[in-house]
Amino acid sequence: MSVGKKDISCPPEAPGTPLKDSDIKEKKVTYVEDHPDMRYAWTAGQAISRFLNELKEGKLIATKCNKCRRILFPPRIFCELCYKPIDDWVYVQDTGTVQTFSISYIDPDARPLKEPIIVAVIAVDGASKNMAFMHVLGEVEPEDVYIGMRVKAVWKPEEEREGSVTDIKYWKPMEK
Amino acid sequence: MFNEKIVNPNELRHWEGRIELYWIYTSGEAGDRFFKALKDEEKFIAAKCKKCGKVYFPPRMYCEFDFSETEYVEVSGEGSVRAFTVARLDKDEKPLEKPEIYAIIDMDGTDGCMVHLLGEVEPEDVYIGMKVKPVLKERGEREGKITDILYFKPS
Numbered sequence: 665m666s667v668g669k670k671d672i673s674c675p676p677e678a679p680g681t682p683l684k685d686s687d688i689k690e691k692k693v694t695y696v697e698d699h700p701d702m703r704y705a706w707t708a709g710q711a712i713s714r715f716l717n718e719l720k721e722g723k724l725i726a727t728k729c730n731k732c733r734r735i736l737f738p739p740r741i742f743c744e745l746c747y748k749p750i751d752d753w754v755y756v757q758d759t760g761t762v763q764t765f766s767i768s769y770i771d772p773d774a775r776p777l778k779e780p781i782i783v784a785v786i787a788v789d790g791a792s793k794n795m796a797f798m799h800v801l802g803e804v805e806p807e808d809v810y811i812g813m814r815v816k817a818v819w820k821p822e823e824e825r826e827g828s829v830t831d832i833k834y835w836k837p838m839e840k
Numbered sequence: 841m842f843n844e845k846i847v848n849p850n851e852l853r854h855w856e857g858r859i860e861l862y863w864i865y866t867s868g869e870a871g872d873r874f875f876k877a878l879k880d881e882e883k884f885i886a887a888k889c890k891k892c893g894k895v896y897f898p899p900r901m902y903c904e905f906d907f908s909e910t911e912y913v914e915v916s917g918e919g920s921v922r923a924f925t926v927a928r929l930d931k932d933e934k935p936l937e938k939p940e941i942y943a944i945i946d947m948d949g950t951d952g953c954m955v956h957l958l959g960e961v962e963p964e965d966v967y968i969g970m971k972v973k974p975v976l977k978e979r980g981e982r983e984g985k986i987t988d989i990l991y992f993k994p995s
Contacts, residue, residue: 702858
């Protein structure tokens, strides 16, 4: 590999060739163009698809690995520890424990919220340790939330459910 | 039970979308000169470095080795096959009625090459080093694009 200054002379400047829209429209310069029709379908996969469909029925479903005996939630189709497909589907409860939480004063577009929302990671009863998912807490003031708090899902009325995580409105404290 | 491969995303919960995309790619100053000479004068333009003498095809404004300016030179457009491949399927993997021969063609009088189709020759008759010359579209049909060259045929 060469080291040090190379014996080259650069052009004093490379001014470029500015183009106007009219140069293109009037075909003063040559060009190629394309309008690719790019369509996509993003799928939730086998496990999450069933999970979402079960939410419509007001149920939380998980998957089970018979080798490590873990209950995977949200469900996965493959056990990442045993490196094998899971063995069965099992329902878990719509109650759980707050593992961690955060109080958000802004919405997803970073606009201030009138009322803060409490985002929490909830370990769902019936699933294995460290199996949890993220949702929001309700019917509780931010200052009253604590790690380890027992919560229960508040579902939308059946006719309003659409197979989405928002079919659960929020999770509320179980004790008064 | 869980091992079946699902190819069609519509079988599962899915979300469809569409990405709007529209682009124009201009040929640049040297490319513009090349395509205009091809379209209007049936000429092939290359660019020769004023310092090292390397002849660029397609033409460039500057030599990429010593950053010198280049000057435009006319070449014949004829060349020889450096490599080729025979396509029997189209881009959607459907069988082609007639196989297409794609070749890298070293352009005579230059240090450059281009990728284009070969025509008026059967795949089994093509060989590396075969001399070829361009066949252009009729004058009125040319639009300043690489497809103004229909194919290269044995010369």
